[in-house]
Amino acid sequence: MATTTPDAKTPTSASDVASDVVVIGAGPAGALAAARLATAGHRVRVIERERFPRFSIGESLLPQCMEPLERAGLLDAVRAGHYQPKNGAAFTRHGLGTVIDFHDKTTPGWSDTFQVERADFDQRLIEAAQARGARVDFATTVESVEPDAHRPALTIRDETGHTQRLETRFILDASGYGRVLARQLGLARDPRLEPRTALFTHVEILLDDDFDREKILIGVHPNDPQLWYWLIPFREGRASVGVVGDTATLEAAGNDAESRWRALIDAEPRFAELLADARPVRPIQALAGYSADVERLHGPGYALLGNAGEFLDPVFSSGVTIALRSADMATTLLERQLAGERVDWDTEFEDPLRAGVATFRAFVDAWYDGRLQTIIFQRDPPAELRRMISAVLAGYAWDRDNPFVSASRRRLDVLAELCGHPMGGAS
Numbered sequence: 001m002a003t004t005t006p007d008a009k010t011p012t013s014a015s016d017v018a019s020d021v022v023v024i025g026a027g028p029a030g031a032l033a034a035a036r037l038a039t040a041g042h043r044v045r046v047i048e049r050e051r052f053p054r055f056s057i058g059e060s061l062l063p064q065c066m067e068p069l070e071r072a073g074l075l076d077a078v079r080a081g082h083y084q085p086k087n088g089a090a091f092t093r094h095g096l097g098t099v100i101d102f103h104d105k106t107t108p109g110w111s112d113t114f115q116v117e118r119a120d121f122d123q124r125l126i127e128a129a130q131a132r133g134a135r136v137d138f139a140t141t142v143e144s145v146e147p148d149a150h151r152p153a154l155t156i157r158d159e160t161g162h163t164q165r166l167e168t169r170f171i172l173d174a175s176g177y178g179r180v181l182a183r184q185l186g187l188a189r190d191p192r193l194e195p196r197t198a199l200f201t202h203v204e205i206l207l208d209d210d211f212d213r214e215k216i217l218i219g220v221h222p223n224d225p226q227l228w229y230w231l232i233p234f235r236e237g238r239a240s241v242g243v244v245g246d247t248a249t250l251e252a253a254g255n256d257a258e259s260r261w262r263a264l265i266d267a268e269p270r271f272a273e274l275l276a277d278a279r280p281v282r283p284i285q286a287l288a289g290y291s292a293d294v295e296r297l298h299g300p301g302y303a304l305l306g307n308a309g310e311f312l313d314p315v316f317s318s319g320v321t322i323a324l325r326s327a328d329m330a331t332t333l334l335e336r337q338l339a340g341e342r343v344d345w346d347t348e349f350e351d352p353l354r355a356g357v358a359t360f361r362a363f364v365d366a367w368y369d370g371r372l373q374t375i376i377f378q379r380d381p382p383a384e385l386r387r388m389i390s391a392v393l394a395g396y397a398w399d400r401d402n403p404f405v406s407a408s409r410r411r412l413d414v415l416a417e418l419c420g421h422p423m424g425g426a427s
């Protein structure tokens, strides 16, 4: 039975063994894992630092993530949100537009998904997990973790300052940017991506009827191909608008977040036009140095999900998809392990998960060095190759039948060279 220490500073040695799995964080990764495990009859406890609903960035989903949501039985919960449907990405640069339609993709599976306000989306997912029997402690922070192959433990602190020690059978760290285990166990390693900053907000906006709301719009700064924009339409006259770039460049654009955001938006003709009368309904928020990686995604009695493990870059909206995919894979293994089966977390979780992340990484690198921009803005790209790229951008980064997955870097090089990029064929 759970106990609470009378002295907030001295965790009790009494244990709570009333759970099979403790999940740290109730974002998409944590909620999906909790829903899956609770559905399978396991005793799940989720510890979440915030009270929900709470704002989160990461609003444009990829079709691939509908698969883990479906497997977890969470599609009804998602559909009940009546979110803006999404089926592709539109790009704009120097007044030229181009579109990737996910229906053209080579990989079979979902072509449609949603653009979601995360406060609502995350709340729906965690409520669905609660409805399946997961216990969720909001406004409670995981302060430390004691890894152990058989009986790992955590110390948690609630908002009144009371601490408690929980023992369990397995810990899933889905703490996102909190990175609980990476920090505590010193697992962090260089993410091998330039540190960048994002400035973003939600706006009230009237988009013309000819604006395709079912696509995320990505813009490229006219003089700086490393600086790019997003516009993610939600339903009912709102959208998420952000700009991402090198931190020094963003800082040089104004004296504060609001003036920088506005000056940078005004610098891109299509975004300036669309947002001329748009009104921010949240303060402009800055987020810097969000890329992260860890030396390993699992250890004795624990595994790391979603952003608590690795996060690359927002440019292809891969974050929530990787988070849900990692939760899907880990819970499948955990169910077997809890049933007494032997599981190899390296070959069955870490390696296959990282393979898809590596595909996204190749695309992110090619975006920032210009190769992918050359390919995307090419007037008459080879149709079949564009369909393969569409599959990756739709999130099917684990489909080894796609040459842009099995040999991402080489294929991107060759195609960039074909499209006339000077760095194409470099590797």
Ligand SMILES: Cc1cc2nc3c(=O)[nH]c(=O)nc-3n(C[C@H](O)[C@H](O)[C@H](O)COP(=O)(O)OP(=O)(O)OC[C@H]3O[C@@H](n4cnc5c(N)ncnc54)[C@H](O)[C@@H]3O)c2cc1C
Pocket: 024, 025, 026, 027, 028, 029, 030, 047, 048, 049, 050, 056, 057, 058, 059, 060, 061, 062, 140, 141, 142, 143, 174, 175, 176, 177, 178, 179, 180, 198, 200, 242, 287, 290, 305, 306, 307, 308, 311, 313, 314, 317, 318, 319, 320, 321, 323
């Ligand atoms: C600028 C930017 C734009 C992005 N745009 C997109 C996009 O369009 N599409 C997309 O798919 N992804 C996007 N992402 C990525 C996306 O935000 C994340 O990948 C996604 O939210 C990860 O989900 P998660 O479940 O791993 O973690 P999170 O959603 O971060 O959830 C983690 C939860 O853990 C809780 N927590 C943290 N520490 C503790 C603790 N010590 N104890 C208890 N609870 C704790 C937090 O309160 C939080 O609720 C973007 C990222 C950035 C930086």
